[in-house]
Amino acid sequence: MAHDFFCIADNPHDYHSCFMDGLKKRNPGQPEFHQAVEEVSRTLLPFIFDNKKYLEHKVLERMVEPDRVISFRVCWEDDNGDIRVNRGFRVQFNNTIGPYKGGLRFHPSVNESILKFLGFEQIFKNSLTSLPIGGGKGGSNFNPRGKSDREVMRFCQAFMTELYRHVGPDTDVPAGDIGVGAREISYMFGQYKRIVNQFNGVLTGKGLEFGGSKIRTEATGYGLIYFAENVMNHKGDSVEGKRCLVSGAGNVAQYAAEKLIQKGAKVLTMSDSNGTIYFKDGMTVDQLAAVQQLKAQRKRLSELDDESMSYHAGTKPWDIEADLAFPCATQNEIDLENAEVLFKNGCIGVFEGANMPCKNDAIDYLHDNGVIFGPAKAANAGGVAISALEMSQNSLRMSWTREDVDEKLRSIMRDIHATCVTYGEQNGHINYLAGANIGGFVKVADAMIAYGTA
Numbered sequence: 001m002a003h004d005f006f007c008i009a010d011n012p013h014d015y016h017s018c019f020m021d022g023l024k025k026r027n028p029g030q031p032e033f034h035q036a037v038e039e040v041s042r043t044l045l046p047f048i049f050d051n052k053k054y055l056e057h058k059v060l061e062r063m064v065e066p067d068r069v070i071s072f073r074v075c076w077e078d079d080n081g082d083i084r085v086n087r088g089f090r091v092q093f094n095n096t097i098g099p100y101k102g103g104l105r106f107h108p109s110v111n112e113s114i115l116k117f118l119g120f121e122q123i124f125k126n127s128l129t130s131l132p133i134g135g136g137k138g139g140s141n142f143n144p145r146g147k148s149d150r151e152v153m154r155f156c157q158a159f160m161t162e163l164y165r166h167v168g169p170d171t172d173v174p175a176g177d178i179g180v181g182a183r184e185i186s187y188m189f190g191q192y193k194r195i196v197n198q199f200n201g202v203l204t205g206k207g208l209e210f211g212g213s214k215i216r217t218e219a220t221g222y223g224l225i226y227f228a229e230n231v232m233n234h235k236g237d238s239v240e241g242k243r244c245l246v247s248g249a250g251n252v253a254q255y256a257a258e259k260l261i262q263k264g265a266k267v268l269t270m271s272d273s274n275g276t277i278y279f280k281d282g283m284t285v286d287q288l289a290a291v292q293q294l295k296a297q298r299k300r301l302s303e304l305d306d307e308s309m310s311y312h313a314g315t316k317p318w319d320i321e322a323d324l325a326f327p328c329a330t331q332n333e334i335d336l337e338n339a340e341v342l343f344k345n346g347c348i349g350v351f352e353g354a355n356m357p358c359k360n361d362a363i364d365y366l367h368d369n370g371v372i373f374g375p376a377k378a379a380n381a382g383g384v385a386i387s388a389l390e391m392s393q394n395s396l397r398m399s400w401t402r403e404d405v406d407e408k409l410r411s412i413m414r415d416i417h418a419t420c421v422t423y424g425e426q427n428g429h430i431n432y433l434a435g436a437n438i439g440g441f442v443k444v445a446d447a448m449i450a451y452g453t454a
């Protein structure tokens, strides 16, 4: 069996086995990274075999090896004066078509495997936006939950005290992700500015007062629904009137729910890691505002005081009958069993707001049963797209209007959908996963070949 990436096979299937075997041996104990590469490589290899230049140049083998992985100590003091030590990371995966770009995640589960899966996905997602951004991801196993504002501030400052030397507006431009919102970005930006004595667009998701873009906060959730609407329109349908399951109650989930309500869909659920809230008649704008207020106060959904909804502790939304599902919480939240229940309950489309929320066997099941599957790298690319536009506005020292940015977001999501259709058409059906993987791959791969081997 091959231990490295030297595979010889005359068909994609055998090549894939050898390739994955080599990848697992080179990256032991990284199941999330294996899963992300598996999802991409099995749809890409038939295309690569039809376009042998990518095989000859070993582009996929080169792409799965990050440019570098930086790991560092983050030492800070809690409110009791005790010294706390966390681990920080930045995975600079691929800067072929632009500076590394991807969020920072603060969550106790963060490790190298999770950040490599996210960074790898980001290469394809960023390429799909058609904007000049490479792929990266970072974060820490720090848990912001239950920490005071001042503890979060001290952690963010300590984190940036190391990270600053690895990032820069033309090098690597991080953004937010799980556990990193406006508060954390502001603390980190303040610290960066203090250390380097420069005001530049090193982070995106900044406050509007200091270089942030309008619509950035809403962009991932809104973009997800614009993408879903494009898919439904392509089938001669729309999201209007559809009963929708949304998981998560954070940044992506809140604005996906808002846009669904605006489009006349019924949002039946939201969730957090403790349970699900269920609005049997669909959530109203006021109820969504109540959820947003609760979350701004960093409270749990179980604390929502509303008699027209029910709270189900310890459950996920997927058992409820609905037409469309929007997983917007975290990776691997839809397994095969969840996919089976969704299909049996009449679900016709699953659109990933979170990164890799569906396991690979769940994706296979959805495809096999004709359920539309909108993969994260296409469906949730709106956030990073507007981050790239924040970078442009920072470079120009200009600020575009809300209407301008929203129109650009709609147009980018339309173009991503069109790219998926171009590359994903298979016997009259659109395989959005193949379309997104191939569409995201081609631009990066061609540029890598043009640069020569290094």
Ligand code: NDP
Binding pocket: 176, 177, 178, 179, 180, 220, 248, 249, 250, 251, 252, 253, 271, 272, 273, 274, 328, 329, 330, 331, 353, 354, 355, 380, 381, 383, 384
């Ligand atoms: P937030 O931190 O704002 O919200 C995350 C939500 O998911 C919370 O409701 C949280 O609940 C829930 N959640 C987190 N971990 C788990 C878990 N292990 N099990 C169950 N629920 C969980 O993050 P975002 O909304 O920014 O990110 C959500 C997803 O979207 C992630 O996969 C992220 O990578 C992806 N994404 C985000 C983008 C962005 O612009 N923010 C861009 C593209 C993708 P609790 O509070 O209980 O932890």
